[in-house]
Amino acid sequence: MEYMSQEGYDKLVAELRHMESVELPQVREAIAEARDKGDLSENFEYHAAKREQGRLLSRIRFKQRVLENARVIDTSRLGTDSVQLLSKVDMTNLTTNGKMRWTIASPHEANLREGKISIKSPIAQALLNHKVGDVVEVTVPAGVMKLRIENIQL
Template identity: 60%
Template sequence: MGYMSKEGYENLVAELQRLESIERPKASAAIAEARDKGDLSENAEYDAAKEAQAHLEDRINQMKMTIANAKIIDKSRLSTDAVQLLSKVEMTNLATNTKMTYTIVSEQEADLRAGKISIETPIAQGLLNKKVGDEVEIKIPRGILKLRIDSITIE
């Protein structure tokens, strides 16, 4: 079962509705168009359209499973005493003295451009249960990241 924010859950439901109401009919239309072009045994366009439809259906089914098993987190019950799922963590990279801010989210909600990192990442794993003022060393592919936690908030 996947824990996620109410916002993440609503975004997932909206994306599922878009896939079912817009993308699914497009996929069916592409198959029909390719079928109309003749001999299916030598029709690469038909094969590609069928494969794209299969991928779309897989994605729809995975999203339905995620939605069915989702547990929405009540943010009002979260604490800022230690880093946890949905914590917004401001920290300082001790090697470069630069500030960084990440919100720790479920795998489905991760969006690096928005500053949201998956709880599965090495950085998030290294921060979990740590407190303001703690210094942590986190092993990442490029080496060791030394961070100091400056603040923990819940948005």
């Protein structure tokens, strides 16, 4: 079971619909055009279009499985007393004194550009269930980070 926000769920549904209604017909059209060009055994365009179709169908099946197992979290039932899925966490790196803010998201919603880290990441795992003021040690590839939780929001 995969828990996610309503926004993440809607985004996955939109991506799936786009793949099924726009990308798949384009690939099928490319296959038909390539097939019309003659001998399929040496037709590069045909083989490339077939590979693209296989890749696209694989992505569609993956997104369908994710959506089948997805559960949208009711944010009105979440609190801000401890870090959990969908929490926005303000923290200070005690080594560098740098400030950062991350939103704990499902793996399918994780996007560093948007400030969302996967709940399965080492930082999120270390922060889970901690409260404001707690100092958390996180083992990352660069060593051990000490983070102090400054604020938790939804």
